[in-house]
Amino acid sequence: KAGVTQTPRYLIKTRGQQVTLSCSPISGHRSVSWYQQTPGQGLQFLFEYFSETQRNKGNFPGRFSGRQFSNSRSEMNVSTLELGDSALYLCASSTWAGPLNTEAFFGQGTRLTVV
Amino acid sequence: TQLLEQSPQFLSIQEGENLTVYCNSSSVFSSLQWYRQEPGEGPVLLVTVVTGGEVKKLKRLTFQFGDARKDSSLHITAAQTGDTGLYLCAGALTPYGGSQGNLIFGKGTKLSVKP
Numbered sequence: 001k002a003g004v005t006q007t008p009r010y011l012i013k014t015r016g017q018q019v020t021l022s023c024s025p026i027s028g029h030r031s032v033s034w035y036q037q038t039p040g041q042g043l044q045f046l047f048e049y050f051s052e053t054q055r056n057k058g059n060f061p062g063r064f065s066g067r068q069f070s071n072s073r074s075e076m077n078v079s080t081l082e083l084g085d086s087a088l089y090l091c092a093s094s095t096w097a098g099p100l101n102t103e104a105f106f107g108q109g110t111r112l113t114v115v
Numbered sequence: 116t117q118l119l120e121q122s123p124q125f126l127s128i129q130e131g132e133n134l135t136v137y138c139n140s141s142s143v144f145s146s147l148q149w150y151r152q153e154p155g156e157g158p159v160l161l162v163t164v165v166t167g168g169e170v171k172k173l174k175r176l177t178f179q180f181g182d183a184r185k186d187s188s189l190h191i192t193a194a195q196t197g198d199t200g201l202y203l204c205a206g207a208l209t210p211y212g213g214s215q216g217n218l219i220f221g222k223g224t225k226l227s228v229k230p
Contacts (some may be wrong), residue, residue, distance in 0.1 A: 004157070033218075043158075043203065043221035092158050103148060104205070104218060106157030 002027065004107035006091050006101055012113045017080040025072050025093030031055075032074040033104065036067060037088040046089075052062045078112075086114045118142055119206055121221035129229055131193055136224040138204035140184045145207050147180055147187045152201040152223070194228045201225050 004103050005024040013019050028063040045058035051070035066076040072093075078085055088111050092104035120139045128134055138147070146165040150158035162171050164180035164187065171178045176200075177190040189197055201223045208219060 016225050035220075043220040045218070045220075092157075103160050103163055104158075105160065106150075111155070112127070 004091055004093050004105055006089075006107035008110060009108065010111045010113075012115060014115055015081055015083060018077060019112060020075055020077045020079060021089055021091075021112075023074045023076075023091030023093075023107060024098045025074070025091075026105055027094050029093035029105070030058070030072055031094040032068055032072060033092045033094070034074070034076050035090045035092065038086075039089055043090070046076065073109050082103070083088050083114050086112060088112075111114050118219045119204060119221035120205060121202075121224050122197060124222070125225050125227075126195055127227040127229065130196055133190070133192050134194060134226070135188055135190045136202055136226070137186065137188050138206075138221055140206060140207060141185065142206070142219075143184050145184070146205070147184070148205045148218075149178055149189055150203040150205065151185070152203060153199075157202075158203055191226075194226075196228050196230050199226055199228050 004026055007022045023032060031050045032047040033042045034044055037043045046060055046064055047054055047066050048056045052068045063079045068074045088109045090109045091107045094104055118140055126134060132175045146163055148163045149159055149161045154160040162173055163185050164171055164178055167180060167184045175192045178218045179188050187204055202217045202221045203220055205218050205220045
């Protein structure tokens with residue numbers, strides 16, 4: 001069974017540009033969440049999608065957006081990149097199979113560097 | 116506001132030593148998970164605890180959920196170099212649904228086990 005796949009693994013962008021990251025969840029998983037990880041702030045929740053609908057959103061500016069497709073694949077976009085957006089962006093999928101099923105299965109992440 | 120406090124932030128020990136890391140909160144969680152993350156990779160789920168007072172063992176790792184479901188600990192016996200990594204705890208705030216939006220991560224404990 002394939003795991004969560006994130007592409008690309010590494011990305012270098014300049015300030016002001018925009019970037020799109022992709023995530024393919026585990027087959028059968030309908031919930032996809034995105035996190036930003038930095039040494040200072042740790043893992044911070046960006047947003048979660050379930051069946052193409054955004055269910056939850058973290059405390060990030062509107063420059064950060066996402067979407068989910070009918071096959072559960074998800075993309076996140078960051079516009080007008082800032083130096084502080086440099087981070088490891090992680091995608092996690094879940095089955096949402098029951099009321100206590102919150103285990104997240106993470107991809108390897110996309111390392112974004114903004115210069 | 117950091118809902119989940121992990122301590123210590125850094126831990127460096129010799130192979131064969133025992134250690135305990137802690138995860139504390141003033142919030143009550145319906146479940147709590149522990150993950151281990153290696154550099155450049157996504158976190159990998161180690162265990163989920165759901166019942167107050169629950170103890171789970173995974174080989175040399177022992178996980179405990181506090182009676183009030185506000186805190187947890189991870190104890191490693193006879194640490195090995197392969198245990199090196201970032202240990203993250205994550206708490207689910209609501210018993211209803213598997214929304215990742217309610218999965219709150221601590222900042223982690225960075226463990227280094229030296230030979």
